[in-house]
Amino acid sequence: MDFFSTNSWLAMFSGFNIQPTYYHPAVDDFDEQLVEKELKAIAASIANTVKDLPDHLSFIKRNIALEQ
Numbered sequence: 001m002d003f004f005s006t007n008s009w010l011a012m013f014s015g016f017n018i019q020p021t022y023y024h025p026a027v028d029d030f031d032e033q034l035v036e037k038e039l040k041a042i043a044a045s046i047a048n049t050v051k052d053l054p055d056h057l058s059f060i061k062r063n064i065a066l067e068q
Helices: 006-015 025-029 032-050 056-063
Strands: none
């Protein structure tokens, strides 16, 4: 049983600066323009999602601040 998803492992390894020494050869078959288009769509989706979120201090004040 694995307690971490693939994405969690990748994030953890990246955080420890553990990088792969090679990449899978199938990557060479990817359409670079399609990959770029998809990555831009993901970035736009993330930007659209977070644009209306409060900044960190506002979030803390609203949700976690101790009662006076």
